[in-house]
């Protein structure tokens with residue numbers, strides 16, 4: 001029999017309110033008591049504006065309507081990420097949320113493209129991606145649900161104001177019975193026998209007891225690190241950035257339907273277009289620059305006027321050895337951070353929530369699901385790490401020490417095998433059930449300038465003349481369909497105004 005649990009969530013950032021919303025949005029109403037403890041005085045990290053397409057599933061799962069959510073969070077649509085100057089100065093490619101071409105004769109499209117490229121065809125692979133063509137044209141429409149249409153070959157995510165999303169989720173949760181306790185936690189008391197977290201003591205003198213504690217306290221890791229001392233795996237040898245400065249600015253152009261990630265001397269700069277402003281930040285390595293220079297680089301590369309004081313952040317890339325220890329589950333920044341390059345943090349929060357929902361203990365004191373939860377989360381963090389390292393490692397930049405050092409990096413074996421398969425066979429080996437699809441790996445491998453020396457031999461069963469005709473047809477179909485789409489900015493306006 002399932003026992004009603006008292007679940008206490010520590011922290012009211014994106015992770016805390018998403019966890020509360022997941023619990024009350026997906027479990028039978030009133031089954032468990034859910035409480036969020038947060039301190040307005042401490043505040044939240046205040047960044048996190050670019051998301052992945054899976055966030056749509058989360059919102060759907062808890063019953064949030066898209067247009068309402070977009071209005072309340074000032075969101076825009078995101079078809080991918082443009083990487084500027086990553087391969088070499090002057091280069092640009094988009095990692096799209098969609099495929100590059102459709103199979104020809106049952107053989108992956110990119111194999112035909114590699115064969116053509118090795119035979120001298122200079123057509124950019126981006127011309128075969130619907131998402132990229134729409135993104136570069138500043139256009140948007142919802143994808144077709146008819147799989148025979150080329151306009152069904154992409155998906156999308158959002159750029160959003162994370163503070164507004166937090167507020168939106170808080171109101172969603174409070175309407176469904178989540179209680180909120182304001183105040184600073186000054187002590188975490190453990191049960192002397194079991195080692196479980198028993199109680200939180202607040203500065204106000206109030207105490208909060210619970211059966212299951214979810215640590216969403218951000219980089220502090222108040223419970224998982226402070227009380228339970230669970231070690232943190234440091235990945236700074238692979239992911240060099242450890243600081244960021246964020247500053248929003250006025251918008252100078254209609255919002256583009258994609259994020260921009262621009263390589264800089266000691267890291268990279270993001271530009272994220274929202275409805276009411278643009279999000280900017282410089283993510284950098286303190287080994288290669290200092291804060292003063294980083295601020296100068298960021299402010300010198302803003303498209304509009306800064307509208308707030310810069311927010312300086314420090315972090316250590318890596319993950320918690322075990323995310324779930326005793327009766328404490330860490331979710332969000334307390335369980336790890338892989339830097340914002342591919343906008344994976346909120347997705348990892350979502351994944352942790354979905355796993356927690358699946359593995360929620362049936363009674364207090366039951367820690368058996370922790371093993372499986374930790375296995376799933378560690379696997380996903382490790383895989384995302386490899387994908388991020390690929391961006392830094394595959395570069396031909398000669399202008400700054402960071403880039404030269406990253407090229408010479410001793411990369412994880414799991415990643416080295418993937419690069420090898422691509423170079424010698426044109427094979428894109430994504431992780432099975434991994435977050436990033438073959439199309440994602442392909443876009444970064446090719447986008448950063450790695451051209452394979454061979455393609456899969458079965459491709460030669462299809463005559464090159466047939467490949468050429470079908471490739472041209474696919475390109476023309478995309479071109480024609482994209483030309484019929486409206487501007488992204490108009491779509492956002494209409495959608496937010498008209499849809500329920």
Ligand code: FAD
Nearest residue numbers: 011012013014015044045048050185217218332333345346
């Ligand atoms: P926080 O937002 O820090 O929340 C912590 C909460 O704990 C707060 O409510 C705080 O009050 C509370 N708390 C802490 N200590 C106490 C205490 N003693 N007593 C009471 N309450 C306490 N993610 C993306 O998906 N996309 C992005 O584009 C992206 N960009 C990022 C850029 C940067 C530079 C950084 C650093 C992160 C970025 N992230 C991004 C990550 C994203 O911001 C976080 O994953 C997300 O905001 C979740 O944070 P959190 O809720 O874990 O922590």
